[in-house]
Amino acid sequence: MIEENVFxxxxxxxxxxxxxxxxxxVVLNVILIEMQKSILNDNKPEEIFYLIIDEFKKFFSASENITEEVVKRNEKLQAIQSTIMQNKTQKGDFEK
Known part of the structure; x- marks a missing residue:
């Protein structure tokens, strides 16, 4: 229970x-308490750790995919902006 800034x-x-x-x-502190109470007192704590590691891998894998997509979109946007600038330069839309 979290109440008045105390867990x-x-x-x-x-x-x-x-x-x-x-x-x-805060989350790390709570996890460490849970580890002491539950995981480390379990008969097979390594199995729990493997599950936790797998979840972290899934999370960061998803994050990498999202990051790659953002980078690709940014590259496309930069290409479009570059094309617009070239067209304006060729048309003489910029003052010298």
Whole structure:
């Protein structure tokens, strides 16, 4: 439960969330608590870690695909802008 900038686990452990903390800081702290309580006490913690790693790979793979698409669109936009500038230059639309 998160209330009044404090994350409290059901067994009483608390994390105080400060204004300067990023979302990543808060999430990491919560994950570390969960790791101590659940993952590291599991009979086969390596299987849980493999699942987590697979999810990270999927996430970053999707991010790379999105980044590639943005780069391609940007290249197309730059090509169009370049063509427009060349046409204006040839027509004499720019003052010298």
């Amino acid at each position: 409290e686990r059901d067994f009483g452990e608390k994390i105080i969330i400060k204004k300067k903390d990023t979302l990543a800081d």
